[in-house]
Amino acid sequence: MFAKTARGDWLLFAIFTAVVLAAPILFAPIGAGYPDLLQKFAIYGLFAIGFNILFGLTGYLSFGHAAFLGVGSYATVWMFKLLSMNVLPAVVVSVVLAGLFALLIGYVSLRRSGIYFSILTLAFAEMSYKLAYSVLTPITNGETGLQVRNLAKAGVVNFQHGDLRILDRAFGVVEHGVPMSNLFGIKMSGWPGFYFCAAALIIGFFIAMRISRSSFGMMLRAIKSNQNRLNYTGVNTRPYLLAAFVISGMYAGMAGALLAVTDPLAGAERMQWTASGEVVLMTIMGGAGTLLGPVLGASVIKYFENIFSAINENVLHQVFSWLPQGVQDVVVSILSLFVGEGWHLTLGLLFMLIVIFLPGGLMEGLGRIVSLFKRGKAASDAAQNGQEA
Amino acid sequence: MSKKLINRRELIRNAAIGGAALAAPLHFVRDAHAEAYCNMPTGKTVTLGFNVPQSGPYADEGADELRAFKLAVKHLNGEGDGGMLNTFKPSSLKGNGILGKKVVFVTGDTQTKSDAARASAKRMIEKDGVVMISGGSSSGVAIAVQGLCQEAGIIFMAGLTHSNDTTGKDKKRNGFRHFFNAYMSGAALAPVLEKAYGKDRKAYHLTADYTWGWTQEESMKKFTEQIGWKTVKTVRTPVGAGDFSQYITPVLNSGADVLILNHYGKDMINSITQAVQFGLRDKVVNGKKFEIVVPLFSRLMAQGAGDAIKGVYGSTNWNWQLQDAASKAFVKSFGKEYGQPPSMAAQTCYVQTLLYANACEMAGTFSPAGVVKALEGFKFDGLGNGPTEYRAADHQCFKDVLVVRGNEKPKSKFDLLEVVEITPRAKVEYDPKIFGGELGPVNAKPC
Numbered sequence: 001m002f003a004k005t006a007r008g009d010w011l012l013f014a015i016f017t018a019v020v021l022a023a024p025i026l027f028a029p030i031g032a033g034y035p036d037l038l039q040k041f042a043i044y045g046l047f048a049i050g051f052n053i054l055f056g057l058t059g060y061l062s063f064g065h066a067a068f069l070g071v072g073s074y075a076t077v078w079m080f081k082l083l084s085m086n087v088l089p090a091v092v093v094s095v096v097l098a099g100l101f102a103l104l105i106g107y108v109s110l111r112r113s114g115i116y117f118s119i120l121t122l123a124f125a126e127m128s129y130k131l132a133y134s135v136l137t138p139i140t141n142g143e144t145g146l147q148v149r150n151l152a153k154a155g156v157v158n159f160q161h162g163d164l165r166i167l168d169r170a171f172g173v174v175e176h177g178v179p180m181s182n183l184f185g186i187k188m189s190g191w192p193g194f195y196f197c198a199a200a201l202i203i204g205f206f207i208a209m210r211i212s213r214s215s216f217g218m219m220l221r222a223i224k225s226n227q228n229r230l231n232y233t234g235v236n237t238r239p240y241l242l243a244a245f246v247i248s249g250m251y252a253g254m255a256g257a258l259l260a261v262t263d264p265l266a267g268a269e270r271m272q273w274t275a276s277g278e279v280v281l282m283t284i285m286g287g288a289g290t291l292l293g294p295v296l297g298a299s300v301i302k303y304f305e306n307i308f309s310a311i312n313e314n315v316l317h318q319v320f321s322w323l324p325q326g327v328q329d330v331v332v333s334i335l336s337l338f339v340g341e342g343w344h345l346t347l348g349l350l351f352m353l354i355v356i357f358l359p360g361g362l363m364e365g366l367g368r369i370v371s372l373f374k375r376g377k378a379a380s381d382a383a384q385n386g387q388e389a
Numbered sequence: 390m391s392k393k394l395i396n397r398r399e400l401i402r403n404a405a406i407g408g409a410a411l412a413a414p415l416h417f418v419r420d421a422h423a424e425a426y427c428n429m430p431t432g433k434t435v436t437l438g439f440n441v442p443q444s445g446p447y448a449d450e451g452a453d454e455l456r457a458f459k460l461a462v463k464h465l466n467g468e469g470d471g472g473m474l475n476t477f478k479p480s481s482l483k484g485n486g487i488l489g490k491k492v493v494f495v496t497g498d499t500q501t502k503s504d505a506a507r508a509s510a511k512r513m514i515e516k517d518g519v520v521m522i523s524g525g526s527s528s529g530v531a532i533a534v535q536g537l538c539q540e541a542g543i544i545f546m547a548g549l550t551h552s553n554d555t556t557g558k559d560k561k562r563n564g565f566r567h568f569f570n571a572y573m574s575g576a577a578l579a580p581v582l583e584k585a586y587g588k589d590r591k592a593y594h595l596t597a598d599y600t601w602g603w604t605q606e607e608s609m610k611k612f613t614e615q616i617g618w619k620t621v622k623t624v625r626t627p628v629g630a631g632d633f634s635q636y637i638t639p640v641l642n643s644g645a646d647v648l649i650l651n652h653y654g655k656d657m658i659n660s661i662t663q664a665v666q667f668g669l670r671d672k673v674v675n676g677k678k679f680e681i682v683v684p685l686f687s688r689l690m691a692q693g694a695g696d697a698i699k700g701v702y703g704s705t706n707w708n709w710q711l712q713d714a715a716s717k718a719f720v721k722s723f724g725k726e727y728g729q730p731p732s733m734a735a736q737t738c739y740v741q742t743l744l745y746a747n748a749c750e751m752a753g754t755f756s757p758a759g760v761v762k763a764l765e766g767f768k769f770d771g772l773g774n775g776p777t778e779y780r781a782a783d784h785q786c787f788k789d790v791l792v793v794r795g796n797e798k799p800k801s802k803f804d805l806l807e808v809v810e811i812t813p814r815a816k817v818e819y820d821p822k823i824f825g826g827e828l829g830p831v832n833a834k835p836c
Contacts, residue, residue: 034516036515133627134625142598143598144503144528144529144599147533147559150827178561178829180540189540265503265504265507267533306508310495312496340498
């Protein structure tokens with residue numbers, strides 16, 4: 001869609017920034033203009049962008065990225081409990097921890113490629129999930145989820161009853177009611193939270209764009225197209241792969257941190273294989289290897305999860321109230337299969353259609369529309385030229 | 390590597406676009422703040438949010454809760470036969486909605502996961518503008534959503550949640566629970582178990598691995614050990630495990646003669662069915678017949694477990710076969726609407742909705758500050774549980790507890806539990822301080 005020049009990139013980046021910042025207005029007509037959902041768009045968009053650096057560029061399909069998301073969330077909530085409700089230290093520590101965790105898992109998993117790599121990452125993620133769910137419950141609080149609590153009274157170190165927050169205490173921060181995550185006093189839920197996530201998404205997008213256009217990105221693409229050839233020419237691909245894996249792990253850690261920033265609670269289900277699968281769906285649906293695709297895919301899936309699942313028969317009856325009673329009942333009973341609890345069905349159908357007809361994801365669809373437009377314009381231009389000649 | 394191809398004119402233009410985009414939404418946000426408290430209803434309707442599990446191991450309970458909510462809304466709006474609106478006293482409800490505003494509702498699926506539950510609760514608060522959220526069926530979810538409601542400044546009326554933590558160490562000023570808890574179950578069950586099975590028993594616990602399971606295990610251990618039972622072992626099992634055979638096999642050779650299943654919903658149906666299939670109930674250990682106890686019992690679970698529950702003891706918040714006027718009125722109007730009797734989950738959700746509406750009428754406002762004040766220490770009757778009080782110290786309802794047993798000879802497919810004993814309120818009461826935690830201040834700030 002955009003020419004692969006520096007100028008095209010800047011244009012893409014400017015438009016992306018504008019769309020993200022204007023999202024509260026742009027998404028309002030489709031019922032998505034409220035902070036929580038837009039936060040989810042931004043957070044999962046960031047997650048998918050990071051995933052795409054690994055999968056889209058190197059072709060290595062990781063089925064365990066949710067583990068890093070979970071690590072990021074847990075680390076953030078623990079920083080809230082130990083240091084401060086200010087989000088900056090929490091976010092930094094989470095990204096670093098997720099990166100270290102990715103280094104560990106990547107070092108082992110990247111010894112294999114293809115399906116073996118996928119299975120290894122899946123195994124690691126499931127292990128992390130089970131650990132968080134029932135073994136490490138003192139750290140993760142298991143199924144109940146890790147939450148922030150009010151400050152403990154001096155001397156109490158039982159985290160069941162109160163948190164420490166050393167920095168907040170040192171600065172004499174006074175808490176009223178439930179402790180809220182904040183950025184130097186600006187609360188991180190609602191719209192300010194969205195703009196924090198949006199800023200992270202824009203920065204993440206910019207970094208991904210620079211990576212993808214750099215010689216490092218070129219190397220990653222070379223790995224995808226033919227790793228053997230690189231090996232034969234004497235290039236050691238492992239460090240490149242590991243770097244890509246760690247970078248994408250850090251993106252996931254950042255996304256996990258943002259989830260906890262906007263809502264200070266971390267649950268083990270964030271690490272489950274379904275969450276890992278979800279980011280694969282997002283990336284493929286949007287268009288693997290493209291810059292915008294993952295964000296689009298993430299938004300579509302989160303939109304379905306939140307909006308379609310909330311439509312019930314009453315709403316459908318209201319929408320189709322202009323139809324005669326009998327017809328209305330039939331239409332509603334058919335459509336209600338696809339909304340509410342049935343939103344997975346709709347998403348599945350959409351995913352099938354996209355994979356079958358648009359293997360390049362939504363970005364391919366967009367590209368086709370644009371080229372159709374251009375071709376039409378080019379043809380009419382040619383016709384005009386012909387007439388003039 | 391990259392040439393800087395952005396010139397000054399472009400930079401200024403982009404900055405202007407970006408700045409305008411940044412500023413525009415703030416304009417809308419500021420407007421939204423022109424209210425006295427979060428989601429103040431200004432139109433002719435007031436919106437309530439019902440957040441229940443529609444998928445996952447507690448989906449059956451969730452479906453029944455939703456039926457009860459819909460019925461409650463109908464009755465509040467003056468449609469149908471009024472149900473318990475007619476028996477509830479002291480009642481300020483008029484059957485014309487709440488404070489003259491028609492009640493409408495939105496629903497959400499918690500998926501029995503804290504994350505999903507909070508996402509759907511946030512949607513209700515931020516998009517649909519609800520003033521109250523009710524629902525539950527998992528204490529983990531209830532605690533997570535209760536915290537969220539406290540942060541946002543709306544009221545949370547807990548549905549089915551049985552963990553001691555909900556009104557114990559995780560209690561919040563904006564949250565209220567009508568349902569009983571694990572401590573009360575233990576206190577009510579222990580004397581009945583002593584009478585039925587004696588003082589010399591060895592118990593083995595299988596426990597759902599989250600806040601509810603933990604606190605129920607703790608309470609059951611405490612009260613059974615008080616009557617002289619020994620605890621052989623406690624094993625934690627993941628929620629929604631499906632297959633419990635790996636946890637049940639070790640019970641056979643553990644030397645225990647009672648299995649206490651701290652499971653709920655489909656988990657309990659699966660674990661008790663498998664325990665019976667493994668022949669646990671036909672075994673004789675230490676010269677005594679092996680027994681199974683399910684501390685938290687519901688008719689929906691009994692329906693799922695079939696013959697396996699016959700003769701099994703448990704406790705319940707309410708049963709549709711109770712013969713007081715309120716229960717009869719509720720069962721009648723629920724039965725007329727849906728063709729089946731309500732479960733205890735349905736009853737607690739229906740009652741909570743009525744109690745919230747009544748508190749708004751009493752306070753003359755939807756503001757959490759007024760509602761909290763009206764509900765704290767509120768004493769009422771005629772909602773199926775006899776005289777009940779919302780204790781001000783921890784927002785927990787205190788009332789009689791039912792001890793039930795799986796019916797040996799059911800007369801219908803709903804006649805599955807028989808009430809063995811009604812334990813009076815005084816026997817299950819406790820000092821609110823034992824669980825720690827603080828209610829904190831009421832949050833009635835605009836959101």
